[in-house]
Amino acid sequence: MKDNGNPGTPPAEREATTQHWEQRVLSSWQDNAAAWTGAIREGAIASRESVTNKAVLEAVMTGTPLSALDMGCGEGWLVRALAQRGVDCTGLDATAELIRLARESGGGEFQQLSYSEFAQAGWPQLVDAVVFNFSLLGEEIDAVLTAAGRALHPGGRCVIQTLHPAFACPDDGYTEGWREGSWQGFDQRFRNPAPWYFRPLGSWLALLGGCGLRLLALREPLDPQTRRPLSMVLIAEPQPTVL
16 A cells, blocks of 8 residues: 555645655755766675675576667676676666766666656567666656556566565664665765655565566575575566467
């Protein structure tokens, strides 16, 4: 169940509140594009270097794709890594500066496109994989996930890596809703942290089904020191059409 505040709040007011949170996410990434690019290219995020980068690559390559879309591609590291493995990958992101920096480094195709634009227009050709690597931060993601399923070839995979809900559970409880973000552990280049929308595990599973996707696998990459999950990787496919 979504925690959208007072259930008696008028729909227009609830929609305005959601748009406010979503705009804050976009604003944060615009402000931190250069800092994020530096951190990724310097290998400054230990969990990515040790575990989660490998985890998403292994999940994508399990399906032996020839083509892919990296949704919310950021500065483009995953597009380049997949290209090195023979995958024709296009990176999409709503943040113009991140796309500029990705193109500057090359190694793949990059296009500025928001999730809402993708959901409305779809993609001109089918692909073997659609990947969301720590890039589903907002509340209204049903439309983009539905569009992702429609962009897949038969047998294609949708791969989602996100924070593990059981181990990234906010202090205020295991309830769905918006939370304030933090750049704790990052350097002084970062400012204006992005809020994020917390989903319990059951909500993630219900979301996939509601968007026409069927879960194939759920992986929990472990921190080698603590042996606790650093993320959750969902691998799904479009549900078969019932005639």
